[in-house]
Amino acid sequence: MEVLTRLLPKLAELLVGEYNLQKEVKGGIKFLQVELEHMKAALEKISSTPADQLDKQDKIWARDVRELSYDIEDMVDTFMVRCKGRNPDKQHGFKKIATDIRDIKSRVEEVGKRRDRYKLSTNDIPKPVRIDPRLLSQYKNATELVGIDEARDELIRILIEGNEVSMKQGKIMSIVGFGGLGKTTLAHAVYEKISAQFECRAFVSVSQTPDMRKLLKHILYDVGRNIRDETLDERWLINELRQFLHEKRYLIVVDDIWDIPVWExxxxxxxxxxSGYRIIATTRNVKVAEHAGGAYNMKPLSPHNSRILLNRRVHHDSTSDVRSMAQVRSVVVFSPAINQIPTFHSFKVLRVLDLQDCNLSQGYSLKYLGSLFHLRYLNLRSTWIDQLPEEVENLQFLESLDLEYTNIAHLSLNVARLKHLLRLSVNSYTIVPNGTWSLRFLEELSWLRIDDQSKDHMEELGLLTELRVLRIALFTNKWNEKLAKPLSKLQKIHSLYFEKVHDSERNVGGLDAWVAPRHVRYLETQYGCWFSRLPAWMDNPSHLLDLSVLDIAVRELQQEDLEILGRLPALRCLDLELDHEKLGILRRFVVGSGLFPCLVYCWLFGLIVPMVFQNGAAQRLTRFDFDFHVWEARGIAGSDGGFDLGLENLPSLQKVNVRFQSGGASEEDLEEAKAAVRKVAEIHPNDSDSESWIDDDAGTKLDLLKVEDKFELWTIGEMWRRSTDLELMLQEFKTAADGSMYRIVGDQGRLGLRLGLREQIT
Known part of the structure; x- marks a missing residue:
């Protein structure tokens, strides 16, 4: 239905005077509008019906409508490309769309007639009976099952293997896991494998609201005791089962138990x-599994088996190419498969091209990129290209262009001619041409380099009035006054980032003259960008109703400034860095009751001693990171050996990170500081244990300290190592796939082609 939602406004656009279409063509478009609106309504009804209850004719009709919709959208987009592209050919476009409209109109009429032609009277058709999907799981062919052998064999070993004594003892095992994980399939695979070893056996499914009489009679029938009397109650049936199975070796599988009373x-x-009975229960409820005993946690499929299952479901065990490259709308390529992708001119209606992480600096060429006239999304991040082909300006419908982590130092002026561009992402050092200011629809610009040469053109930034996201890289200090004025014109900005480049610090105090728009949600100044004081425009919290993330560095901070921040109604993340040398005397900032009502994460660095939370403050705070300057803060511990942070007043607190900065403090001073933090941990109500390392400023190990729940103590050296570990983990994640070429099929094969060839981690 998504394609119909996009298509109807496009048809309406064709009817405006700009295109000056012939009367016959306009009539055809109006006909399509009406028909497609009715089709959309019918599809909405169909989509609300469970797939297993859909009539087969409805499925076929929905498929035909979807295919028609794609063809109509391709026709409309092709016409617009001909009329609005770099080299418009309106005369040929008018002829082509007239022919296409006639063809599409006849196909739409035929789809409607075909449905009526073969539609049967619903009175003659029996109502469909819903089949329990668990029943189908019990009759899967063994060759159809994926990744079940290992779990099946493990369960069999637990149930069957042992000495003569243990074999005569009864065993109960419960398989637990969320719905759809394959519990029923696994239980049935075990049942089929070992049932011949038992004198009596039964496999029954329970459900959320079981009919106990029917269930017990089912078990009796399966074990060989057929009861036809309909008047017998549950008590009689239970006694009959107990008597019948008393001295027999039996195997019972009870599938899908929802609660403990039913199991009992x-x-x-x-x-x-x-006699060595065995009972297997399956359940989604962990408490039921624990109560039954022998809980076995069902494990998800491994990445390897998941891919096998995906190929079977999507490709019917085939890795064949998409039936027609001319219909592919989306292509995503993994790095080693780049040379397997067909040339670009094979993709006639491609909308999405993602080549991220493919090294294009050698080998594969972007030569025919300009032939992808329908392209909306182009991702060349981390491809290491040093320039774009000139033909990129042919992509007149391109909306998103990602060029971060490439070798492009100067962005081509051709990019400035992409009039429909909404998102442009480049490196922080990339020089953006002045023509960029003509991209009036641009909503995101990352990054905008400001240096001594570009600062004189800052006034033109105010022309990009649709900007929502702006990331600025500062290469100069001479920019403050010239940037505040154009920024004030960008009233739709909701995310603003500043980052200084190179080693020198940047003073962003010139932004004091700038008043943030009401819609601003994120404001970040990173890596040495300092405000001299808290910006004056923050003193009106009712103006900043949406500000949820604030990451700034401030030279000086007063108690009233902290209260201003605390009154921001939507603030969820606060990362505040202060210049402790500017704070003067040793002072304790206090967070009063009712301040920071929505704050969840708080990073506060630069205070000599951390602030104190009063009762009723920051009630949603879950993580708090702060500095502890050991040398400067000597002697702050109270008579009980701790120091007051008021953390016991933070009911949602889950994690505290303390960054110790020794500053030349002695071993004794450091131990005193550690003892004070220990005391804080002890009084907090979250009292689970964890272990963590305390490092000094150089990152050397001091000792292992046991503290209370999720309280971690670390310093600068540990921070760096954690970020490095995260990068390594992400690298491992990106290589965790084996070699394969496969397609992702959606909407009858019209969605896209995905090529992948990666190393498998063993």
Missing amino acids: TIRCAFPHNN
Whole structure:
């Protein structure tokens, strides 16, 4: 239905005077509008019906409508490319769309007639009976199952293997896991493998609201005791089962138990004996599994088996190419597969091209990129290209262009001619041409380099009035006054980032003259960008109703400034860096009751001693990171050996990170500081244990300290190592796939092609 949602406004656009279409063509478009609106309404009804209850004719009709919608959208977009592209050919476009409209109109009429032609009277058709999907799981062919052998064999070993004594003892095992994980399939695979070893056996499914009489009769029938009397109650049936199975070796599988009382009732029917009975239960409820005993946690499929299952479901065990490259709308390529992708001119209606992480500096060429006239999204991040082909300006419908982590130092002026561009992302050092200011629809610009040469053109930044996201890289200090004025014109900005480049610090105090728009949600100044004081425009919290993330560095801070921040109604993340040398005397900032009502994460660095939270402050705060300047803060511990932070007043607090900065303090001073932090941990209500390392400023190990729940103590050296570990983890994640070429099919194969060839981690 998404394609119909996009298509109807496009058809309306064709009817405006700009295109000056012939009367016959306009009539055809109006016909399509009406038909597609009715089709959309019908599809909405179909989509609200469970897939397993859909009539087959409805499925076929929905497929035909979807295919038609794609063809109509391709027709409309092709016409717009001809009329609005770099080299418009309106005459040929008018002829082509007239022919296409006639063809599409006849196809739409035929789809409607075909449905009526073969539609049967619903009175003659019996109502469909809903089949329990668990029933189908019990009759899967063994060759259809993926990744189940290992779990099946493990369960069999637990149930069957042992000495003569243990074999005569009864065993109960419960398989637990969320819905759809394959519990029923696994239980049935075990049942099929070992059932011949038992004198009596039964496999029954329970459900959320079981009919206990029917269930017990089912078990009796399966174990070989057929009861036809309909008047017998549950008590009689349970006693009959217990008597019948008393001295027999039996195997019972009870599938899909939802609560403990139901399990206890069923369990009563199975007698304890010395014949070696085995009972297997499956459940989604961990408490049921623990109560039943022998809980076995169902594990998700491994990445390797997941890919096998994906190929079977999507490609029917085939890795064949998409049936027609001309219909592909989306292509995502993983790095080693770049040379397997067909040439670009094979993709006639491509909308999305993602080549991220593919090294294009050698080998594959972007030569025919300009032939992808329909392209909306182009991702060349981390491709290491040093320039774009000139033909990129042919992509007149391009909306998103990502060039970060490439070798492009100067952005081509051709990019400034992409009039429909909404998002442009480049390196922080990339020089953006002056023509960029003509991209009036641009909503995101990352990054904008400001240096001594570009600062004189800052006034033109105010022309980009649709900007929502702006990231600025500062290469100069001579910019403050010239930037405040154009920024004030960008009233739709909701995310603003500043980052200084190179080693020198940047003073962003010139922004005091700038008043943030009401919609601003994120404001970040990173890596040495300092405000001299808290910006004056923050003194009006009712103006900043949406500000949720604030990451700034301030030279000087007063108690009233902290209270201003605390009154921001939507603030969820605060990362505040202060210049402790500017704070003067040793002072304790106090967070009063009712301040920071929505704050969840707080990073506060630069205070000599941390601030104090009063009762009722920051009630949603879950993480708090702060500095502890050991040398400057000597002697602050109270008579009880701790120091007051008021952390016990933070009911949601889960994690505290303390960054110790020794500053030349002695070993004794450091131990005193550690003891004070220990005391803070002890009084907090979250009292689970964890272990963490305390490092000094150089990053050397001091000792292992046991503290209370999720309280971690670390310093600058540890911060760097953690960020490095995260990068390594992400690298491992990106290589965790084996070699394969496969397609992702959606909307009848019209969604896209995905090529992948990666190393598998063993």
